[in-house]
Amino acid sequence: MSDLQTSAVRHAGAAAVPDGWQPQIVALVCNWCTYTGADMAGTTRLEYPATVRMVRFPCTGRMSPLMILRAFEQGADGVLVSGCHPGDCHYVQGNLVARRRFTIFRSLMDFLGIDLRRLHFAWVSAAEGHKWARVVKDVSAAVTAAGPLPRPPAADGWEGPALPAAEGDGPEEISAADAEALRDHLRRTAAELLESGRAGVVIGHRRGSLPGRLVPVMAATAAECRELEWGEGALNNLVTYAATALQRAEKAALVVKACELHALTGLIREGQVARERLLLVGLQCPGVRPEGALAAKCLGCSGAPHPACDLLLTPAGVSEGGSGAAAPAADTDDARDRQIAAIESLPAGERWLYWQRQFARCLRCYACRAVCPLCYCSTCVADKHRPQWVPTTIDARGNGVWNVVRAMHLAGRCTGCDECARVCPADIRLDLINRKLALEVERHFGAAGLEPGEKAALVDFRMEDPEEFIL
Amino acid sequence: MDRTAWVLNETELRAWLQDLIAGERTVVAPVAEDGVVVYRPLAAAGQAVLEPRGKARWSPKEFLFPRTEALYSYSFKGDAVAITDPPRPERPQVLFGVRSCDAAGLARLDEIFLSGRTDPLYAARREATTVVTAGCAAADPECFCTAVGGSPVGEEAADLQLVPLDGGWLLRVLSGKGEALVGEAAAGWSAPPAESGERVAALEREVAAQIGRNPVPQEWAKVLEGGFASPSWDRLAAHCLGCSICAYVCPSCSCFDMNHEANAWCGEQCRSWDACTFVPFTLHASGHNPRATRGGRYRQRVLHKFAFTAEGEAHFRCVGCGRCVALCPAGLDISQIVTAAAAAIQEEGADAAR
Numbered sequence: 001m002s003d004l005q006t007s008a009v010r011h012a013g014a015a016a017v018p019d020g021w022q023p024q025i026v027a028l029v030c031n032w033c034t035y036t037g038a039d040m041a042g043t044t045r046l047e048y049p050a051t052v053r054m055v056r057f058p059c060t061g062r063m064s065p066l067m068i069l070r071a072f073e074q075g076a077d078g079v080l081v082s083g084c085h086p087g088d089c090h091y092v093q094g095n096l097v098a099r100r101r102f103t104i105f106r107s108l109m110d111f112l113g114i115d116l117r118r119l120h121f122a123w124v125s126a127a128e129g130h131k132w133a134r135v136v137k138d139v140s141a142a143v144t145a146a147g148p149l150p151r152p153p154a155a156d157g158w159e160g161p162a163l164p165a166a167e168g169d170g171p172e173e174i175s176a177a178d179a180e181a182l183r184d185h186l187r188r189t190a191a192e193l194l195e196s197g198r199a200g201v202v203i204g205h206r207r208g209s210l211p212g213r214l215v216p217v218m219a220a221t222a223a224e225c226r227e228l229e230w231g232e233g234a235l236n237n238l239v240t241y242a243a244t245a246l247q248r249a250e251k252a253a254l255v256v257k258a259c260e261l262h263a264l265t266g267l268i269r270e271g272q273v274a275r276e277r278l279l280l281v282g283l284q285c286p287g288v289r290p291e292g293a294l295a296a297k298c299l300g301c302s303g304a305p306h307p308a309c310d311l312l313l314t315p316a317g318v319s320e321g322g323s324g325a326a327a328p329a330a331d332t333d334d335a336r337d338r339q340i341a342a343i344e345s346l347p348a349g350e351r352w353l354y355w356q357r358q359f360a361r362c363l364r365c366y367a368c369r370a371v372c373p374l375c376y377c378s379t380c381v382a383d384k385h386r387p388q389w390v391p392t393t394i395d396a397r398g399n400g401v402w403n404v405v406r407a408m409h410l411a412g413r414c415t416g417c418d419e420c421a422r423v424c425p426a427d428i429r430l431d432l433i434n435r436k437l438a439l440e441v442e443r444h445f446g447a448a449g450l451e452p453g454e455k456a457a458l459v460d461f462r463m464e465d466p467e468e469f470i471l
Numbered sequence: 472m473d474r475t476a477w478v479l480n481e482t483e484l485r486a487w488l489q490d491l492i493a494g495e496r497t498v499v500a501p502v503a504e505d506g507v508v509v510y511r512p513l514a515a516a517g518q519a520v521l522e523p524r525g526k527a528r529w530s531p532k533e534f535l536f537p538r539t540e541a542l543y544s545y546s547f548k549g550d551a552v553a554i555t556d557p558p559r560p561e562r563p564q565v566l567f568g569v570r571s572c573d574a575a576g577l578a579r580l581d582e583i584f585l586s587g588r589t590d591p592l593y594a595a596r597r598e599a600t601t602v603v604t605a606g607c608a609a610a611d612p613e614c615f616c617t618a619v620g621g622s623p624v625g626e627e628a629a630d631l632q633l634v635p636l637d638g639g640w641l642l643r644v645l646s647g648k649g650e651a652l653v654g655e656a657a658a659g660w661s662a663p664p665a666e667s668g669e670r671v672a673a674l675e676r677e678v679a680a681q682i683g684r685n686p687v688p689q690e691w692a693k694v695l696e697g698g699f700a701s702p703s704w705d706r707l708a709a710h711c712l713g714c715s716i717c718a719y720v721c722p723s724c725s726c727f728d729m730n731h732e733a734n735a736w737c738g739e740q741c742r743s744w745d746a747c748t749f750v751p752f753t754l755h756a757s758g759h760n761p762r763a764t765r766g767g768r769y770r771q772r773v774l775h776k777f778a779f780t781a782e783g784e785a786h787f788r789c790v791g792c793g794r795c796v797a798l799c800p801a802g803l804d805i806s807q808i809v810t811a812a813a814a815a816i817q818e819e820g821a822d823a824a825r
Contacts (some may be wrong), residue, residue, distance in 0.1 A: 074734055157514050157518075160505055208802040208804070209796065209802070209804040209806075209807055210612050210613060210796065210797065210802075210804075211612055213802060214802075215710070215801060215802025215803075216710050216801055216802070217710070218709060218710070236800070236801070236802075240712070241710070244709075357504070357505065358505065361504070361505075361507070361509065363529070363538070363715075363716075363719040363720075363744075364538075364715075364719075364743075364744075365714050365715040365716045365718075365719045365720075365746075366714050366715065366749075367712075367714035367715075367716045367800050369714070370712035370713055370714035370800060371712060371714075371800045383749075383750070383751050385730075385751075388730065391730075391732055392728060392730045392741070392743050393539040393730070393732055393741050393743050394538035394539045394743050394744055395538065395539045397732060398539075398743075419800075422800075423714075423716070423798070423800040425528055425529065425716050425719070425720055425798050426507065426528070427505060427506060427507045427528075
């Protein structure tokens with residue numbers, strides 16, 4: 001019995017596997033190789049288990065993780081994805097991009113506690129009828145061993161794992177006098193930028209209605225500049241407002257923390273924002289405190305403004321930046337990584353419970369999407385309904401699909417600002433999911449830098465990308 | 472109705488709660504889950520978070536108006552279609568330790584789902600529900616119930632009311648349902664001190680004084696509605712990011728969407744929460760969207776809370792719990808925006824008259 005099932009039995013009292021049970025496996029296959037290969041298996045009169053239901057696609061590159069998720073959500077016990085061997089793609093590189101996507105998707109499924117015996121990938125060419133028969137036999141055996149897909153077990157009363165506290169020093173404290181000096185520099189600089197016409201709008205923070213909380217403002221007047229604030233309550237990643245501000249003015253000044261600059265690089269890389277229309281104002285940052293405590297992302301950060309900003313503001317004064325040189329990444333452990341390691345050390349069944357309970361709380365308010373600087377699609381896949389890929393139901397059906405799809409769309413693109421986790425009313429640890437995928441992307445495909453010319457990892461490929469998981 | 476009341480210490484309260492859980496009712500109360508306080512059916516009385524202040528992350532409305540529910544299900548067999556009604560939700564439930572603002576939210580939902588054409592699923596749940604409120608001994612920074620006609624010890628929609636007094640709880644019966652819930656349990660409880668009524672009034676004044684927001688006058692409903700075309704909405708909503716935290720944590724928001732969740736063999740017609748701040752909320756099949764701007768969508772939210780009312784309703788639909796203020800990713804504060812909108816609209820009116 002798998003961990004998942006043991007867990008399901010323990011928590012939900014699931015019935016034992018019935019005698020003679022056969023798994024239902026959905027096979028997503030490419031038209032050009034595997035579908036033809038399966039046809040070959042048929043005409044060669046090869047025998048293999050009648051456990052797979054095939055869905056024919058033009059290419060593995062067309063197979064979104066959504067389709068795999070929907071198969072599970074509709075009750076498949078296992079999913080097999082198969083297409084042309086690398087180098088044989090009818091569309092040249094569809095399977096090579098897909099291979100990267102599947103690598104990360106598989107890591108995500110594992111992290112979320114899905115039994116990987118249920119999810120398989122294979123290269124089967126049009127000539128490989130025998131291989132198809134063998135793959136189906138092997139996959140059927142693995143899924144049979146995993147057993148029927150358990151219904152989500154109830155986690156009521158489950159205590160959950162104790163994650164290690166996120167620890168670190170964080171940026172140096174800024175004294176009250178220095179904070180005041182910094183704020184004055186900011187207000188004066190902003191006013192000068194508007195007056196000189198270097199920017200038509202300054203995206204910054206101002207005091208909100210709750211104590212200690214600063215809120216975003218797109219300041220367009222001298223009076224609004226006088227209300228600009230800076231400090232531990234400056235939680236929002238203002239890069240999210242860049243596109244909106246640029247609809248109002250030809251040029252916008254953007255107040256950024258060093259951690260937010262990566263998000264902007266992502267937007268520039270993806271052609272969403274023109275760098276020359278933005279003037280970046282980097283301020284020395286005291287770290288942010290969303291609920292009193294220093295945010296995990298701040299624990300390994302020096303707080304210094306990023307040298308790639310056009311203007312650098314420290315308590316000492318204002319200096320021109322724009323060196324463009326990316327600062328070397330701080331060589332400190334990320335405080336989130338220990339928590340990720342703690343989750344990974346749990347048995348799959350408990351990882352499943354851990355995440356399912358959080359996803360069950362998800363209200364589908366899409367605040368994670370709204371604050372994300374890199375979620376800019378004009379119509380999100382969750383809002384498309386012809387076909388309806390993401391169920392609108394706010395329950396296990398829709399919530400699991402939404403949370404996985406959100407994570408996948410940000411894999412290799414997320415820059416770790418943790419805004420999604422900050423705003424999530426259900427306290428889903430989206431930061432850990434994003435960070436886990438970023439680590440996986442880095443491990444398999446190398447680190448993404450601050451170079452706007454680079455491609456995001458999951459829209460790129462190398463012939464020699466790892467594929468040891470592919471049958 | 473005769474008001475009956477007792478004073479319970481923590482032990483007596485938990486013991487009673489445990490008896491309720493052991494009985495035939497599902498008892499729903501605030502529970503800490505992964506560090507978030509949310510309403511959950513209780514397995515044991517010790518799980519309940521019953522504090523003199525603070526509130527659950529979102530309201531308990533989902534126990535009357537679920538996030539998603541099937542209105543009917545269907546299956547195909549050959550040419551035949553079999554349609555099945557959902558089971559009638561009849562199991563009695565107790566919403567325990569609900570704040571007064573949340574209970575007021577239930578009263579607003581009643582106005583939507585029980586007036587005019589009654590919603591049978593909501594009505595069945597409502598009928599089977601007993602509400603035990605817990606008054607507040609202190610206001611949080613986002614709270615503004617008193618600014619919209621509520622009270623930290625408000626009695627609306629409450630069948631029983633707990634009020635935190637001297638480290639214990641005053642329990643007051645406010646309805647027949649409440650009386651039935653107490654039943655025989657009261658045998659060992661002490662009578663309240665004679666001055667408890669005054670103490671509750673004093674508590675109400677004390678908490679009200681902590682709420683630093685000005686009352687929203689009832690006449691602003693007309694002002695805001697009259698300012699439908701005001702350009703100020705776009706300015707006030709400029710920073711809204713278009714999520715729906717505000718609607719989904721709101722005790723009185725009641726909008727929903729209908730969708731089929733189906734495959735080739737069977738399916739369900741599902742009703743799921745929806746929100747006016749979402750772009751697709753008003754999107755027509757033609758592609759036209761009558762609320763194409765952020766300002767227009769946010770205006771809908773404000774007007775639905777403070778202006779649009781059915782005939783005979785004398786309340787704002789905002790109950791002042793302040794959750795949308797505390798949780799808005801962009802820090803929008805509806806109480807400030809209402810004030811700013813009313814001021815802007817009145818000024819525009821004055822300008823036009825000049």
